[in-house]
Amino acid sequence: MTRPDDRLLAQLRKHYLFADLSDAQMAELRPHLDVRAFDAGETLFDQGDEAASFFMLHRGTIKLFRVSAGGQEKIMRLIQAGQSFAESVMFMGEPRYPVNAQGLKGGQLVSISASAYLRVMQASFASCRTVMARMTERIQSHWDEIEALTLQNTQYRIVHYLLGLVPTNEAASADLSLPTRKGVIASHLGVTPETFSRVLRLLQEDDVIRMQGAQVHIPNVAALRRYSA
Amino acid sequence: MTRPDDRLLAQLRKHYLFADLSDAQMAELRPHLDVRAFDAGETLFDQGDEAASFFMLHRGTIKLFRVSAGGQEKIMRLIQAGQSFAESVMFMGEPRYPVNAQGLKGGQLVSISASAYLRVMQASFASCRTVMARMTERIQSHWDEIEALTLQNTQYRIVHYLLGLVPTNEAASADLSLPTRKGVIASHLGVTPETFSRVLRLLQEDDVIRMQGAQVHIPNVAALRRYSA
Missing domain, CATH: 1.10.10.10 (Winged helix-like DNA-binding domain superfamily/Winged helix DNA-binding domain)
Known part of the structure; x- marks a missing residue:
């Protein structure tokens, strides 16, 4: 496991899921963050794998896809640098990833333990509320x-x-x-x-x-x- | 105060902020819901008013706007039937509405006490988590x-x-x-x-x-x- 350095941590805090966490909350999360590099074509997880983590893409591009019964690949989403993925699985409490994830352009990502993040949320309603405020703002700006x-x-x-x-x-x-x-x-x-x-x-x-x-x-x-x- | 009837309550439960609440939670909220009709041109709240409620528009259109120092009106958002507004103010914990709200086309809305809704959320992390899941899904589908x-x-x-x-x-x-x-x-x-x-x-x-x-x-x-x- 590679812990993120301060620069990467600062990057992470720009994302709405981390933007309003206190230093103490970030310190609590830090042991549950893992930085990894990946190559184009490398599988990050398969559909059906246990969804223990969600991810923040730092560099590169990742494709989320399903494979039909006929073997045809259907791309569900392309993840770009700065975007997170699989956090809805965490909030849903679903135990398994509903898609495959593979590097499309090599890069680097941070994986975050879903249970560690949820523990931090559960311990602070104020934090839940702030994350919901950020989400609501995003929904409105998307509208x-x-x-x-x-x-x-x-x-x-x-x-x-x-x-x-x-x-x-x-x-x-x-x-x-x-x-x-x-x-x-x-x-x-x-x-x-x-x-x-x-x-x-x-x-x-x-x-x-x-x-x-x-x-x-x-x-x-x-x-x-x-x-x- | 007019409480919403069952039909209106069913309508409300289609919205992601209410979709996953239990019957007990809805029963707890019900005394804090108020149905009101409004006319075109009628002021619903002014910028700076205490933000005690958020709203679900049932019929009609509402404009949210600011007025510049020079007296020019700037429309910030048009709310259509089925949409909520002012819930970000609730999550932000801001005490005052940042905009004016006025009927553009007469209709009907439900106001929800912000403190009552937040009490329900605070009492159940599972509900917070489900609302966050719904919000995340919306953010992704908007993307x-x-x-x-x-x-x-x-x-x-x-x-x-x-x-x-x-x-x-x-x-x-x-x-x-x-x-x-x-x-x-x-x-x-x-x-x-x-x-x-x-x-x-x-x-x-x-x-x-x-x-x-x-x-x-x-x-x-x-x-x-x-x-x-």
Whole structure:
């Protein structure tokens, strides 16, 4: 077993599962941390192995996968540096890993004894509560990110639809008419009418388009092109 | 105070903060739940109010917002039916709401006493652990969703870039040459070279394009168009 050095420990404390632990709690955990290197292709655990630890990836990439009855490999998740994995197994109290883990790009990880981490949590409701606060914050920031990505995606579709209606590519500005009702265009682009209207409103607020009924004026075609790049 | 009926209670138990509570724990919480209706425009709490409760939205839409020194309203989050809000404030142990909450579309919500919920958690480490498991699962499924959305977004850009290179719109199939190096195209589309290559590989695996060096054959232009719709 190799204990993590101070630099690695500092790295670990950036993760939400460790960020708010006291020095005393970290000292209690330290004997239950193990640093190991792995190579590309190396098996870290097999599906069905006893889930005694969870992991923090420090360097490299790890794939979590299952193998179908037909022998086909299905990748469930790629773990990147800074990410943890198998901690849900720990919280679930499941005794066995539900997937296989293998190095995809060689690197280094820290394994953390699940029972040692749970002992620290059980001894301090304040710590449980703080970890739950961090988790809740992450869930909310992910919600925001998913919403932003969906909007960005939709915006890209709508901007490129409008650009496709511009008569020539060379014109600095352009005037065009929507060829059909907004609801039909929205459906064609695979977005809801509400989102379609919302994006058109945002584009007008940012003055990259101006609208009057079905008439669209694009004051600067290049600017609109850059807008959703 | 209006207590939630059984139907509303069943609804509540679909949320991860309540899903795994025992009947005894729910019975303990019940006197600390309050159902209330609200109208569009109605203030539910102001920034700085004592954060004694968190909320589960049953119907309607709520906006969480801040007001700048200049009087400008900034929407922080829109809450939809089925979502909770202000629970991070509870876990953080912050005594005051960091935002204003106002009805955007009238509806109904359940307020839950933060101290009552925390008492239930504090009394049972098993419940804490299960809530943490649920939270971890959500964080991971959000990761997956973010990755899928990012890929979808990128795929859309790349497919539409390729479609833009098709000589005429009417042709059933098409042959084209990438006009410049892949790295340059990737950068133009705002994606990393790795993602660009990954998407081209996926498109080839699904046989909507075939590639040989910089030569791209599109066996069915309409199918490629549908592919990323």
